[in-house]
Amino acid sequence: MSSLREIAIFFETEHPLNQEGLQELFAAFSVKKYQKGSIILHENTLEHQLRFLNHGNVREYYATEQKETNINFYIKPQFITDLLAFNNDSHTRKFQECLTEVELLVIDKTTFRSHLEKYTCGKEFVKATFQKLFRHKELLEYNRITKTPEDLYKELLIYKPNWLQKIPQYHIASYLNITPETLSRIRKRIS
Template identity: 65%
Template sequence: MHEKIVTFFETEYPLNQHGIDELLSLFQLKTIKKGTAILKANHLERELRFLNCGTVRELYATADKETNINFYTKPQFISDLFSFSKDLKTNKNQEAISDLEILSIEKQQFRELLQRYECGKSFIELSFQKLLKQKELLEFNRITKTPEELYQELFIYKPNWLEKIPQYHIASYLNITPETLSRIRKRIS
């Protein structure tokens, strides 16, 4: 159950062994069905969630439109860390686009652990640095590149997205219609 999260911590955020053992003991395994909302806008992020397996889409939604902003397909943390750490309501929504296996820990339990282990604080700091870098790159790419260039980058850097995620979700992520995506795919292949 904990193999993927242990590997994640060993490669991404090395913690001392006592801290990681206690952290792992607090995680609860949850299975979530395809189509289930995991996070809803205007709510507080109440748990730290680690995607063990499955695919999640993250999106912004208005009454008129949904726009996909990210997909999670590999073992990693999927919580809105800004909402989680600052106790602010999120603007994001998350939905399972396949059946999921998630490990989760309640916010209060996690905060108590951070107080006991200094290395846990570095986890939050490093996570924020990665999120800011990712957000900066996403904004830059969306402003400076064409949908075709963005699709080509997905083809190179995130081929698992193109295999696991329905094309209409990819089109939303690229901010184009599914028909435009179809034309781009034909030109590239």
């Protein structure tokens, strides 16, 4: 149960009323470990598994031949699957890379979907998760279009200080869509 501790806490805090069938669901997860630098999600692949980050840090990004642009970081226990690709049986456009050693809990899509059919808590979980995902995506798009990199950095100081402590600064710069040198100047002005 020790490897399932974080996912149990996640459901207790994020979805406390949806406890029906959780032990059966937890039993269907398997543990996978990855080394720093491992790519756990490749662009243009189908999402066949639901992945829960148990331990470690993961960056999510888009890549072209010219550059990589970070779009999210996962540093606390949570689901890290590209849920849109997972739910729509479509190819993902994202990459995910381990920034540290990572431990994931994974469940096959078919097994997960059978749990959704069996328990109402699964359907409520998916609905709530998608609502949260869309709110986050909308806010991210709005912020990136309307705010300066300095304003975005100030928001990270308030809302994501753990990113600034655990994620290398050049990855933070990519997330802000600026150079590491520009980030350094912003940090000096703010401090």
